[in-house]
Amino acid sequence: MSFFRRKRLFSILLALIILVGLIGFSLMNRDQRTSIEEFFQDSFGWAQMIVLKPINYLTDVVSNIDDMKNMYDENRVLKENLGQYQKVLYEVQELRKENAELMRALEKSESIRDYTPIHATVIARSPEKWFKQVTIDKGIQDGVQKDMAVITAEGMIGKIHSASQFTSNVLLLNGFDRSNRIAVNVDLSDSDQDARGFILGYSEERNQLLLEFTEYYDEIPEGEFVFSSGLGGVFPDGLEIGQIDEVSTDQYGLTQIAYVQPSANLDDLRHVIVVDRDIETVFDDDGEDEVEN
Structure with missing residues (x-):
């Protein structure tokens, strides 16, 4: 091996030794580092x-x-x-x-066991202001007939105005007039007798039914309940209609009237009951029909 080649090998070995020494020195745990290291x-x-x-x-x-x-x-x-x-x-x-x-x-x-209930659902409502009616999904095939009373769990809402085979139209109480009057009784809690009268229409101004009494009563308290009386044979007796809100007289001061708040909500109707009552005829002694119940 020539002199120059051995000298080069020696220099490389010396550099490796110095490098390893520097690495080992840098890896030592020391409190201070050199300026170059920093x-x-x-x-x-x-x-x-x-x-x-x-x-x-x-x-x-x-x-x-x-x-x-x-x-x-x-x-x-x-x-x-x-x-x-x-x-x-x-x-x-x-x-x-x-x-x-x-x-x-x-x-x-x-x-209530005096009649057979026909359960029905309201499927349409008349949009016209003057035709206050709803349509139900029961008709003649289900036993529905004209003038049958229609109620909800809260009270009476009207009567069957017309019936077809599978649907019927119900005239609501707020569409009643004198031609659709209802005979009613008012249970007077402080008296043995009931006050009698007729529902003759609806007050648009007060949104209440108009009741006209058949005679003058000294005192009819507000809040008394009004029920159908069954007279005339159209509606069965005992159907709740509403509560008396105010008692007054007509414009001439001759007839005692009352404003009745309907028990049922006439604006929100879904499920109703048609009153199917068997009308029994009571005969007098001569065999002629006298009263229908």
Whole structure:
């Protein structure tokens, strides 16, 4: 081996020894570092900060965009779920209301045994102001006939105005006039007798029924209930119609009248009951018909 080649090999070995020594020296646990080490450490730290800062910024921007996208998707899903929840909640409330109405109608049917109830559902309402009628889904095939009383669990709402084979039109109480009058009794709690009269119409100004008494009564308290009397054979007796709100006289001061608040809500009708009563005829001693009950 030539002199120059051995000298080169020796220099390489010496450099490796010095490098290893420097690495080992730098890895030693020392309280203080040399100025050169601090310089290189600070330079590397600043260079790392300069390089990583834009990278971290871009990473944060991309991450924020992904978060916003995820938030938008989550918000859309939440809105859809909220809309579905509100729809289900509304349906549940409607079903509960309908179930309560059906239960009250069933209780009403069981509490009154003088007639056969025909349960029906309101399927349409007349939009005209002067034709205050509703259409139900029962007709002649179901036993419905003209002039039958129609009630809800709260009270009477009207009568059958016309009937076809499968549907019928109901004239509501707020459409009654003198040609559709109802014979009624007022239960006077402080008296042994009942006050008698007729429902002769509806006051549009007060939104109440107009009751005209057949005679003058000294005292008729407000809040007394009004029931059908059954006279005339059109409506059965005992159907609740409303409560007396005010007692007065007509414009001439000759006839005692009262304003009656209907017990049933005439503006919100769904399930109704048609009163199918068997009319019994009572004969007098001569064999002629006298009174219909």
